[in-house]
Amino acid sequence: MADTKTLEDLKDLAQGGETAAAEGTLPEPKIDAQGRSYATGRRKNAIARVWIKPGSGKVTVNGREFEDYFARPVLRMVINQPFGVTDRKDQFDVVCTVSGGGLSGQAGAVRHGISRALTLFEPALRGSLKAGGFLTRDSRAVERKKYGRAKARRSFQFSKR
Template identity: 60%
Template structure:
C-alpha cells in the first residue's frame, strides 16, 4: 500500500498515540504492518477501531495504515478510532457533523491516576487497625 494521496491524522487515548493514513481503497487495515485481525485478537477492539467507518457508512471505501505506539490494547483501539475519525474529517468535511454527534472527534482525556505517597494505590488506604 503506497501512501500517495493519503489523508493523515493523529489519534490519542490514554498513553497510546496512533498515526493514521487513509486513502480510497477496498477496506484493508494495517496496524504496524500487521492486519487488524491479527493485531487485535478480541472482536470488541476491532469493532471499536472501525466505528468511524460504520457511523459514516464508508466501511469498504478506505484503506487504512496505522503506526501506533504506547499504551495497552484498549487505549490503542481508542487512539485508532480517534485518528480515523479525524482523518475522515480531513478527507471530507461533510463527515464532521455525524462524527461530532457520535463523540468521535473529542479526545478522551481520562488516564490512570498517579499513586500517592503513603497509599497502596492511587486512593486505596492502608488497612485500619483497631488495636
C-alpha cells in the first residue's frame, strides 16, 4: 500500500488516453492503380468479387446489367442498401463477379462485398456501415443432411408394422 494513486495522478492518464484516441486517425484508403477498391463478399454458398470506383452509379454483375441479372426489385434494393445508408447513391460504379448459391445468396454476397469495398475506399464510412450490420458476414447456411435421417433433422416415417 506504499504506492497509492490519487485522483490527480489519474487525471493525466485520462487526458493521455483522449489524445491517443484523437491521434488514432483513420486508416489509409486502399485504392489500386485504376482508382478502384476491391473486396470479397460472402453469403450462404455465394461468393462475390467486387470492385468499386467513383462514377455514375452503374452496377455490372457478371458482365450483365444489374437490372437484368437481379430481376426481383427486392434483390436490387438489398444491393443498394450500403449506398443508401452512406448517402453515396449514384456516386460509385460497381463491377462484380458472383458464383455459387442462388440469386438471394448472390445479392447478399454483393451487398457484403460493396460494404467492405466502401470501407476500403472511404474508411470514414465504416461506422455507419457497421451500425447497419452490412460488414458482418451472415454465416447462416443450409444445414447438412445427417445419416439415418431423411433430411437434416427430419426422421424417416415410423412404421409400427
